[in-house]
Amino acid sequence: MYKKSAATLASWVALMAGSAGWAYQVEDVRVEWWTGVGANQVLLVVDFWRGNGQSDSFAFGYHFSQSQITGFDLLNAVQAAGKGFSYAQTSGFLTDIWYVKNGVVYHSEGSWPASWWKYALSSDWGETWVDSEYGAGMRILYNGDTDGWVALPGDDWTSVPVTPIVGDMDCDGVVGFGDINPFVLALSNPAAYVQAFPSCSLYNADINGDGAVDLGDINPYVALLQG
Ligand SMILES: [Ca+2]
Ligand SMILES: [Ca+2]
Numbered sequence: 001m002y003k004k005s006a007a008t009l010a011s012w013v014a015l016m017a018g019s020a021g022w023a024y025q026v027e028d029v030r031v032e033w034w035t036g037v038g039a040n041q042v043l044l045v046v047d048f049w050r051g052n053g054q055s056d057s058f059a060f061g062y063h064f065s066q067s068q069i070t071g072f073d074l075l076n077a078v079q080a081a082g083k084g085f086s087y088a089q090t091s092g093f094l095t096d097i098w099y100v101k102n103g104v105v106y107h108s109e110g111s112w113p114a115s116w117w118k119y120a121l122s123s124d125w126g127e128t129w130v131d132s133e134y135g136a137g138m139r140i141l142y143n144g145d146t147d148g149w150v151a152l153p154g155d156d157w158t159s160v161p162v163t164p165i166v167g168d169m170d171c172d173g174v175v176g177f178g179d180i181n182p183f184v185l186a187l188s189n190p191a192a193y194v195q196a197f198p199s200c201s202l203y204n205a206d207i208n209g210d211g212a213v214d215l216g217d218i219n220p221y222v223a224l225l226q227g
Pocket of ligand 2: 205206207208209210211212213214216217
């Protein structure tokens with residue numbers, strides 16, 4: 001069954017080979033869940049770092065109706081959703097972020113000078129970042145903006161958050177031919193996948209976004225490659 005699926009996927013990807021100019025759309029990002037109501041949408045990307053791959057990066061979506069929000073408004077809204085995300089701050093400086101998913105607790109503490117949370121801003125859904133020049137209370141987000149937090153060692157001033165991408169199974173930042181075999185491996189033998197791609201996230205194979213990686217993700221993956 002897996003071989004057949006892989007062959008089907010390969011044929012779809014062959015069709016799309018040659019298409020160039022891949023730029024992140026909001027649909028490309030593996031968003032844990034959305035909260036809020038309104039026509040405007042922004043993303044919060046949290047990278048717990050551990051080598052800066054996708055394995056411990058998560059994105060959260062927020063809908064709102066007001067014209068603008070602050071970085072802290074976004075953090076508070078995602079925390080208020082009560083779905084496993086929480087953070088702590090002292091005097092306006094973010095110190096800790098936690099995320100609990102499927103019983104696994106992701107947590108990083110910024111404890112200067114050993115470690116710190118960098119605040120980065122994006123206007124292309126987390127494909128490219130600029131370091132924020134101000135704190136989350138002064139940062140203003142509009143529809144289409146993305147905020148990112150990445151936990152860094154104290155001597156790292158340059159790394160930026162890694163945005164988790166749906167279907168990017170070799171975590172090179174794009175979805176393409178090279179992702180098919182890792183996708184099949186992730187479904188058929190998750191432990192072997194994690195061992196082979198330690199900096200990647202098994203959850204990138206959760207194409208239908210139901211929290212599980214299983215056979216139900218095959219058809220959505222074909223559709224994703226097709227689209
Ligand atoms: Ca890829
Ligand atoms: Ca799934």
